[in-house]
Amino acid sequence: IYGYAGSMLRIDLSNNKITTTPLKEELVEEYVGGRGFTAKILYDENPPNVHPFSPDNIFVVAMGPLSGHMLPSSGKTHFATKSPATGGYGDSNMGGHFGVTMKYAGYDVMILKGKAEKRSYILIDDDKVTIVDAEKYWGKGSAEIEEAMKKELGDEFQILTIGPAGENLVNFACISHDFGRQAGRIGIGAVLGSKNIKAIAVRGTKGIPVFDPALLLEKGKKMYADLRKKPGFTGWTPQGTAGITDWCNNVGALPTRNFQKSSCDYAEKINGQAVLKELKITDKGCFSCPTPCGKYGHAKTKIGDAYVEGPEYETLSLLGSNCDISNIHDIAYLNYICDELGLDTCSAGVVLSFAFECYEKGLLSKEEVGMDIKFGDFDSAVYLLRHIAEREGIGNVLAEGVRGAAETIGKGSDVFAIHVKGLEWTGYESRNAPGMMLGYMTADIGAHHGRCWVLGNDVAGSAVVGNVNDLISGEQNANQLPKAKHEHVVPIVLKSQHIRPAFDIIGTCRLQFMEIGLETSYYEDVFYAITGRKFSWVELETLSEKLWHLNRMYNVREINDFGRKYDYPPKRFYTEPIPDGPNKGHFVAFDAIEEMLDNYYDGRGWDRNGIPTRETLEKFDLNL
Ligand code: SF4
Numbered sequence: 001i002y003g004y005a006g007s008m009l010r011i012d013l014s015n016n017k018i019t020t021t022p023l024k025e026e027l028v029e030e031y032v033g034g035r036g037f038t039a040k041i042l043y044d045e046n047p048p049n050v051h052p053f054s055p056d057n058i059f060v061v062a063m064g065p066l067s068g069h070m071l072p073s074s075g076k077t078h079f080a081t082k083s084p085a086t087g088g089y090g091d092s093n094m095g096g097h098f099g100v101t102m103k104y105a106g107y108d109v110m111i112l113k114g115k116a117e118k119r120s121y122i123l124i125d126d127d128k129v130t131i132v133d134a135e136k137y138w139g140k141g142s143a144e145i146e147e148a149m150k151k152e153l154g155d156e157f158q159i160l161t162i163g164p165a166g167e168n169l170v171n172f173a174c175i176s177h178d179f180g181r182q183a184g185r186i187g188i189g190a191v192l193g194s195k196n197i198k199a200i201a202v203r204g205t206k207g208i209p210v211f212d213p214a215l216l217l218e219k220g221k222k223m224y225a226d227l228r229k230k231p232g233f234t235g236w237t238p239q240g241t242a243g244i245t246d247w248c249n250n251v252g253a254l255p256t257r258n259f260q261k262s263s264c265d266y267a268e269k270i271n272g273q274a275v276l277k278e279l280k281i282t283d284k285g286c287f288s289c290p291t292p293c294g295k296y297g298h299a300k301t302k303i304g305d306a307y308v309e310g311p312e313y314e315t316l317s318l319l320g321s322n323c324d325i326s327n328i329h330d331i332a333y334l335n336y337i338c339d340e341l342g343l344d345t346c347s348a349g350v351v352l353s354f355a356f357e358c359y360e361k362g363l364l365s366k367e368e369v370g371m372d373i374k375f376g377d378f379d380s381a382v383y384l385l386r387h388i389a390e391r392e393g394i395g396n397v398l399a400e401g402v403r404g405a406a407e408t409i410g411k412g413s414d415v416f417a418i419h420v421k422g423l424e425w426t427g428y429e430s431r432n433a434p435g436m437m438l439g440y441m442t443a444d445i446g447a448h449h450g451r452c453w454v455l456g457n458d459v460a461g462s463a464v465v466g467n468v469n470d471l472i473s474g475e476q477n478a479n480q481l482p483k484a485k486h487e488h489v490v491p492i493v494l495k496s497q498h499i500r501p502a503f504d505i506i507g508t509c510r511l512q513f514m515e516i517g518l519e520t521s522y523y524e525d526v527f528y529a530i531t532g533r534k535f536s537w538v539e540l541e542t543l544s545e546k547l548w549h550l551n552r553m554y555n556v557r558e559i560n561d562f563g564r565k566y567d568y569p570p571k572r573f574y575t576e577p578i579p580d581g582p583n584k585g586h587f588v589a590f591d592a593i594e595e596m597l598d599n600y601y602d603g604r605g606w607d608r609n610g611i612p613t614r615e616t617l618e619k620f621d622l623n624l
Contacts, residue, residue, distance in 0.1 A: 001028055002211040003065040003531035005103045009129065011122065013195055014055055014114030018129045023108050030621075032535070032543060033064035035504035037109055038080035038091055039547045043554050043624075045111070052084035052187070053169060053194035055115035061102065062109045064507020065531050068100035068208055068287075071220050072227055072518070073509035075100045075287025083186035085171045085347070085401055086422040086446050088555040088562070090186030093450070093504045095286030096178035101158040104204025112195060121199040123153075126206065134198040139164060141340035142176035145199060153201055160200045163342020165389040166193035170399040172347035172424070176339060180284065180294065180309025184344035185423060186445050211532030219525045223518070224290060232516040233291065237283055239272030240293035241313035246271050248317065248428065251459045252583035253436075255322040255429045257375055258353035259418045259572060262429035263581035266326040270316050274328040284309055291512060299332035303382065308336040311345070314449075317427035318349025323356065324375035334381055341389035347401060350424035352384050354402045354417055355394070363411045369394045415571040421446035421555075431573055432583040433458035435489045438596050439496060441567045442610075444551040452496040453514075489596060490603045494545075502544040546620040548604065549612045553624045556611055563609035567597055 001023060010019045031040045038060045050057045059081045066074045077099025083090025102110065105126050112122075121134040137145045142163040149159050158177070165173035166189030173189030174182045183189075192198075210216055227233060236243075248254040249267035256264045268274070275295055285292025294309050311319065311331050319338075320331045338345045356375045358364040366372055370393050373380035387395025397408050402424055406417035418425045423446025430437035439452025503510035506527065512518045520537040527535050556562050574590045601608060605616030617624055 001025065001531075002209050002533075003069075004028060004033075005063075005106045005108050005206070005208055007106050008109040008111065009107045009124070010111045010113075011129065011131075012114045013112060013116040013120075013131065013197070016131055020107075020127075032505050032540075033108065034062050034067070034076070034078040034507050035080075035091060035093075035501055035547060036543060037062035038078050039089070039550050039554075041109070041111065042080045042082070042089065043550055046082060048557055050082060052082045052087070052191060055195065056113060057082045057191060057194075059112040059188075059191055059195065060109065061099070061111075063099040063103050064505055066523075066526065067507030068103040069210070069216065069220070069526070069530055070288055071508065071526055072223055072512050073286060073289040073291070074507060075289070076504065076507050076509055077102070077183070078504050078507075079175070079183050079188050081186075081188055081191045082558065083188075083423075083445065084169070084190050085185070085187040086559075088421065088559050089444050089551045090188065091445060091504075092175075092183040092185055092188050094175070094177060094181055094183035095289075095509060096158070096181040097287045098158045098160055098177050098200075098202065099507070100287050101202045101204045103208055104206050105202050106204065106206055112197070114195065116196040119196050119198060121149075121201060122197060124200070124202040124204075126204060137198050138167065142342050143179050143340060146176070146179060149199060149201055154203070157201045157203045159202075161342070162189040162192050162198060163340055163389065165342040165399075166190050167198070168389060168391045168399070169193055170343065170388060170391065171401045171404065172344045172351070173342050174344045176342060178286075180296070180339060181286070182339070182344065185346065185448055189342050210530055212529045216526060216529035219522070219529050223522045223526065226522070227290060227512055227516060227518055230516045230518070236291050236511070236515055237293065239276055240283075240295050242275045242295065242311065242316055243272035244313050245316055248313075249321075250582065251455075252432050252578065252581050252586075253428050253430070253455055253459070255317055255425075255427055257324050258322060258350075258357040258416055259425070259429055259570075260357070260416075260576075260579065261581060262431065262578050262583055264321045264324070264326070267321070269326050270320045270328050270331060275311070275316075278328045279308075279332050281307075286509065289509065291516065293511065297332060299329045299336060301329050301333045301378065304333075306333055306336040308332050308339065310339075311335040314427045315345040315349070318346050319352070319381070320349075322349050322353045322427075323381055325378060325381065326376070327378070330378040330381075334378075334385065337382060337385050341385060343385065343389060346426045347424040348385060348388070350418050351388065351398050351402055351405070352381055354405065354413070355384055355398055356380070357416055358409055358413055363409055363413050364394070415575065418570045418572065419447055420569060421566050423447050425570070428455055429578075430455075430569075431578050431587045434588050434592065434596060435493050437569055437573065437588055437593075438489060438493050438600060441569050441593075441597070442493070442497070442600055444548065444555065451501055452493055453500065454492050454496050457492050490599045493600065494603050497548065498541045498544040501547070502540050505540065505543060505547075546622065549616060549620050549622055550624075552606070552610070552612055553617070553622070563611060564597065567610055568593065
């Protein structure tokens, strides 16, 4: 099949059974690649109600048709499994060079199931696939073993690793790769840990068949050339995502002190300029990327120094202002610790800030924690991260994530446990941004910005959204709000929810489209040149929409009593006005949240409990 490596690799770790089968044409036809493949395979092949850490929970890796071709940023890899963080559909996307190398080894999809008898890693060398003893690597940090494995196997091997957090089944353990790239959020590293798999190493030396190589060369060159001419091209790279920090602070979207506040008075110390001046050594990018957003730098702290990729915006906001840590070197070092331990920095930041607030409010004692902890204290953060990764003491409680920790701690702590569906909220305070809030509330994997980003519309009060201040009640007067404006939030949220994850289907980074403005026609042109299939942008968005229904049904199947109640934001966001800063007094009233959800469900074709109707499923050919 043009554009694809052509094979699916299946590894049953329980009995060392390794099989390769041809990539199914009907899967390609209907689900195209990447996120499309993982969603369909997880729904069809994962046993209903399987525990995330059961050997039967499958772990799927898939690449898209554009992955591995010399096009701007065409090196994304998609992962999916049942999430230990949410108990529902979980997926994650990662840059670097792993996925393209899997394709060069001959595989578009890899499905792991079972559990290795001994601590192991998977070695894929083109057609030769073996399970190798990894006892000597167990307990080691992610980059540490990536370096050691490269020394042992050769630099041309691309390596995924988990850190101690994954080994110890921390609910927000991630996978690391390429010395600083992660597949994070939903606890995917813990699922590998539960299978006794410390790493996956791959070398690939084959080619990928292309329908019209000359046309691909022509279109690919034009894609690069035109991207370079875009006004945003040179502006994006120097600071990467950290460049957004000042804007977020100015508009009141920078989470501060566990989302108690939406701005801080030290943003200039932790912004993109601070990354540039204090930390950065060089830019670092993924496969074939002309706009490298990674910043490789050197952090120096009182407990040591470290080379680290980052921090990018999410890490700056969640391990920085949200924990009230204002020293850029300290934040970067916490980033490094998370990377070595294999912890998702977004969830880790929210978990730490939750613990600080619990302690400040007297809901956790010194005896329970093991030391005095407080906002703004680097030592407290280091202590907690290490205990979480080892599941020691209070770390064992926090390793469950804020939803689980609030259930254990009780005493009303659920009000400020900032998550949706069990996944911690990422770096955008949304009490001034109902569209962004709705996007987080309804995301299939829980509160993650990768599914929807409409903060710009919210803040601008654009023609689509209307005046954002009219949408927000400081006095719970939602009934007085203009109904039409609530309805206007839904179309932009739906559009964003379809477009952003669409890139996870084709296997490219979305940044060149979302942030720099590369036109959709380029993707249509290269898709045709690679696959010989005319696949329009509209068809891609329609497939992306279909996956929302499929993944929603996965959650309906897997989560007991799943429905509307899983779509509410944390209580803080509809009960506590922002205390100061640019949006002082704002919050989204509960009535307004209910109204937005009703409108969203109508827009999706779901019933008032948020379940896709039979008519909707049939419209999208989902016979579930
Ligand atoms: Fe990777 Fe950043 Fe380039 Fe996207 S923009 S491909 S995430 S380096």
